[in-house]
Amino acid sequence: MAATFDTYIELLPADEQSVQAGTYTFGFDKTIGVKGFQKLINRWAKAFLTLEGTDLSDANYGTQFPALIGSNISDRAEIQEVVRASISQANEILLALQADNPPPNDREALQDAELVSLIFEADGLGFEASVLITNQAGEVLQLLLPAQPTG
16 A cells, blocks of 8 residues: 655744644644654644634544643633643544544554643643543654643
8 A cells, every 4th residue: 555644834933832722833943744653643633723613524533632721711610621632632532433434554643642641830820731642553652732821
């Protein structure tokens, strides 16, 4: 089977996320194709960072994590609950997609993603979620996701 590629995406800087009303972009340089572990990471991040109900082809695609950006939620326990549920939901999305259309190799297949840490800013207005993503080839990457609720 010929190698398949996905579109590279990048997180917007935290100060642009609320201004742009989004969390990621197709890149600041010209768009490039990706495959392997980076393709898996991008697919997982896209599911995680898409607000549930906004994908016109699948109303169940996405999570509630983007709703935290610019929200007035300041309860740390509630934020942690949304982050954990969103990680679980992104995992379910990817695993379902993999069941329907198996990836060409283990580097592009999700094994698991889990919350490693949730660090709150001293001012209480933002946090960083650290997520450990593991593929079926046994490769592991720690993904840092910044968020800035407006409290």
